[in-house]
Amino acid sequence: MNRATHAAAAVITAALLVGCSTSTSTPTAATPNGQATAAPAPGKATADATGAFAALSAAVPSAKLGGTVTAENDPNHFLGRPHQYTSKITFTDGRIPADQTEGYQPGDVELGGSIEVFPNEADAKARHDYIQAVTKGMPALTEYDYLQGETLIRVSRLLTPAQATDYEKAAAHLP
Template identity: 40%
Template structure:
């Protein structure tokens, strides 16, 4: 697995450092699913993404928003979400539930 820091040049969501955006983020490329996007636009589809928000309420609001959008537009696929403090862990729905749980265990430990 490889991690890539999200910067304003490669942020797939254009949220890093912006008002109401996350303050830091990393993508974890998981070889079990590969990274379908070009290298300059990586994201949760590569495996997992950890977003750091100003506070827990902001992280939870982001998770809730993404869940609503994906529920209304199922063609976007699925994701697993875990909020711990100001961190939001997003794991690609391409991974099995047990694989996603392994990411969650690392975050909450």
């Protein structure tokens, strides 16, 4: 597959993932900006993507922070919306050869990955399941996804399975 096809596949993936929504019914709470978001499970503190990345990058030194997603720069427009992530970061992985990253933009999962933290496990699982359903059978769109409680770690398909396993092992130690 040529680079133009990879770039087109990435655009299609982004368009499909933008349409992600869930029908899971959970309580809502207001965020500081007044938007509603699902409330965390009782007695359970919701993690933050930056903190999750700190733990992850300690275990996977080739992972470098790419950026922090805000309501203003979120290409999906999901941050803080009901049943969507409450924090998100993107990261790069130095083990991905530069010649395989042409055509991708900063923040694209293909450059390394992202961490999305949700208000509860049900919303995180719904997002995980949606991504898996959209990318199933489409090798150019697949990615490694690791779900740990309210945290979804999305890892580039450009890493080898052995390299991606480093993230899986690190994810297992997140709260």
